[in-house]
Amino acid sequence: MLYPLIAILLGLAALLWSADHFVGAAAATARRAGMSTMLVGMTIVALGTSAPEIVVSLMASLDGIPDLATGNALGSNIANIGLVLGVTALVVPIPVRFSVVRRELPLLLGATGLAGYALANGHLGRLDAALLIALLLFSLWWLFRADTPDAEEEVAGEIPDMPLTRALLWLVATLAVMVAGSRGLVWGASEIARDLGISELVIGLTIVAIGTSLPELAACVASALKRHHDLAIGNVIGSNLFNLLAVLPIPGLLAPGAADPAAGERDYPVLLVLTLALGALLLWQRRNHLGRLPGAVLAASYAGYLTWLGTASLGGSP
Numbered sequence: 001m002l003y004p005l006i007a008i009l010l011g012l013a014a015l016l017w018s019a020d021h022f023v024g025a026a027a028a029t030a031r032r033a034g035m036s037t038m039l040v041g042m043t044i045v046a047l048g049t050s051a052p053e054i055v056v057s058l059m060a061s062l063d064g065i066p067d068l069a070t071g072n073a074l075g076s077n078i079a080n081i082g083l084v085l086g087v088t089a090l091v092v093p094i095p096v097r098f099s100v101v102r103r104e105l106p107l108l109l110g111a112t113g114l115a116g117y118a119l120a121n122g123h124l125g126r127l128d129a130a131l132l133i134a135l136l137l138f139s140l141w142w143l144f145r146a147d148t149p150d151a152e153e154e155v156a157g158e159i160p161d162m163p164l165t166r167a168l169l170w171l172v173a174t175l176a177v178m179v180a181g182s183r184g185l186v187w188g189a190s191e192i193a194r195d196l197g198i199s200e201l202v203i204g205l206t207i208v209a210i211g212t213s214l215p216e217l218a219a220c221v222a223s224a225l226k227r228h229h230d231l232a233i234g235n236v237i238g239s240n241l242f243n244l245l246a247v248l249p250i251p252g253l254l255a256p257g258a259a260d261p262a263a264g265e266r267d268y269p270v271l272l273v274l275t276l277a278l279g280a281l282l283l284w285q286r287r288n289h290l291g292r293l294p295g296a297v298l299a300a301s302y303a304g305y306l307t308w309l310g311t312a313s314l315g316g317s318p
Contacts, residue, residue, distance in 0.1 A: 012214065014180060068203055071260075119263055206306065
């Protein structure tokens with residue numbers, strides 16, 4: 001148990017350090033490239049913080065354990081809404097921009113619905129993966145097409161002043177540390193969980209999902225504290241889009257076949273309810289703030305889900 005515990009601690013430290021620096025590099029890249037901070041949050045930051053999920057899903061699928069990859073994708077999205085957004089709103093109220101409600105929320109709702117369709121028959125295959133990837137490509141096209149540089153969104157005084165080359169180097173370096181840290185964390189947690197006899201799906205939903213969501217948590221809190229408000233909510237929506245449309249298709253492409261029925265019957269409904277709740281909150285507060293009370297409700301919901309899942313797993317349920 002000693003080596004897994006060391007891997008968890010070192011992985012956690014690496015993730016927390018690299019995520020903060022990654023946000024600064026992403027903001028600097030946005031400024032130098034003439035992109036809005038919202039677009040960076042929806043693409044560069046989201047892709048970077050979803051890299052651990054992608055790596056884990058690739059390795060799990062290649063190793064013949066696609067349920068871990070499926071659990072990772074669903075669990076990361078549940079953690080992003082309940083844990084990441086909930087904790088961030090508890091730390092500092094997050095301004096809600098109407099552009100998020102108008103442009104990004106429909107994409108997330110569509111991706112969530114399509115993911116439910118893919119899991120509905122208990123079989124995740126290449127056709128399901130192709131549909132998810134097609135929506136990913138459309139989403140990227142839509143976001144780039146709709147983006148226009150907005151000086152109001154780019155808080156020049158808060159964005160690090162560095163050349164584009166240096167910013168890109170920091171992006172690559174910190175992303176590498178994030179991936180390495182997440183792998184150490186996931187390895188250690190998985191070893192401990194397997195010793196306890198927890199299923200691969202549950203490992204993906206909990207230990208792996210929380211571990212790979214730590215960059216989102218650190219990036220969202222850091223960006224909110226630095227008043228990069230677009231990044232804070234953009235991280236969660238963008239990362240959830242990437243998880244559903246880039247991570248979930250991986251087991252369908254590399255290891256198509258039957259999925260654990262619990263993923264569609266137990267865990268997807270939780271994700272759907274949380275996503276709809278997030279959408280309702282953004283519509284309700286679209287010109288206001290996502291405050292501490294909604295944050296507390298989201299965080300408490302996630303804690304309740306983990307308790308329910310842990311009780312069911314230790315009690316012998318799937």
